[in-house]
Amino acid sequence: MSLMTEITIFVLAVFVGFEVISKVPTTLHTPLMSQTNAIHGIVMLGGLIVVGFANDGVEYVIGTIAIAFGTINIVGGFMVTDRMLGMFSKKPKPKAKADGKGGS
């Protein structure tokens, strides 16, 4: 890929990012930050590429740590976001909960 192609992609992605986040309700700020946080865990791919093509002791170590870090970022990020959003999707249920076992 030529440098100019990459810059084109970069600039377009900047505008997509701006456009996609429009008027977010305050309630969703934290989960959304957490979700985009998980997405930048994609640097883990860089770690995979480093280790996958490495033939040098130091690169093995650096790359493996990078993979572990990136994976924590991805797995933890998406799971935590899911847990947070799970709190909201419970909303419609309380009405339906039959004979409230937590009552007394």
Add this chain to the structure above:
Amino acid sequence: MVEAVLKPGGDAATALYIVAFSLFIIGIKQGTHPTTAKRGNLIAAAGMAVAVVTTLLLDGMGNWGLIVLGLGIGTAVGVIASIRVQMTEMPQMVALYNGVGGGAVALIAWSEIRHGISLGEDFPLDSLIPIIFAGVVGSVSFWGSNIAFAKLQDLIPTRPIAAPGQQVINAILVIAIVTICVILAVDHESPSQGLFILLLVLAAILGNLVVLPIGGADMPVVISLLNAFTGLSAAAAGFALDNVALIVAGTLVGSSGTILTLEMATAMNRSVANILFSGFGGAPAGGATGGGEERPHVSIGAQDAAIKLAYADSVVIVPGYGLAVAQAQHAIKEVADELEQRGVTVNYAIHPVAGRMPGHMNVLLAEADVAYENLKEMEEINPEMPRTSVAVVVGANDVTNPAAKNDPDSPIAGMPIIEVSEAQEVIVIKRSLSPGFAGIDNDLFYEPNTSMLFADAKQAAADIASEIGNL
């Protein structure tokens, strides 16, 4: 051997990466609406799975043992941490995840520069410059996020910590970093690895020094900003590795994260520059302890509070981080239930940054099954305050401080507050008169219509609920 391997940079690999980043865009878009947010997160996660599998299938990948080791450790830590973490600790968890992401970027940059130097050829500038950028920003993000985590986790004081001449030291660091970047770029025929490592170290120091002086109340904005930075550094790593998935995903996070940061800062009525460079609570060290002299205040017990509440027409509960720490959301819900049975109207006033991040308090109250209709935003509840019989402040502090409105010299001047002092009576449930995150005294505690109930929020709420039941 895997049969159908993908050529690095080939059409098939690129096509799959395009699928991946399309899923990211759809995922983020859906994340902005309450009804689709959960699905959006899953869509983005699916995109990530596509990107990871595509990379693993690239032709020439080896060292599978190490790859499995890295993935295994990362998955185990990520899963365990996410399951164990309390809802109250969410913000620092996000900071920590952001930090490791930044750390990964810095490590990849280091490895790439080693690799490039070992080839012994002229280092192409169009990969050297992104590598330098990724290294610096990744390192700043790693250390800055760790400090943010440590502050929110109370491992280090949340009050602003600033050394004298802090701004000068930071400026010198920035100049040194820029100088080294230029030297590395000019000397691109054989850039020095030692110089690059020095660059990572200086960026690490800068990351520490920039975040240390920032008070806990502003930390969400800082985390959001560092999140955007990590995104940009990931994009830079994408330039260096010629990987379109990294470029697009990193840039998306960079730009959407910037917008999110600005929206958060607006919600707190502060500018990002102000947060980064003013050092919340301006007066260094001593100012935070607040003079020392005891000011007169009214102290009451649970029974008095129960009587005030039970005979009120309307009650507004103002929850803050103290409620979250004490896990008092369920006990408070019981008080509200008791009151509602007696015909008292109960609402919750949610400040935009109640808890520790925008939306954090909503999550916590949702966990306690508080109905969504009863959660009122600040703009909605403030006009109602003069008609409110009793406002109950539970573990909130700075967001109710009238100084933000009345005292132009206050460090929190201009911050939007929930105007509880407008209510006919105010009950503040708090352990002591100690200042909150911003490290400043709260005038609310000393107003004539304010009663202080000194207790743990959970215990106090349980006591009040049972006292109301006994009336």
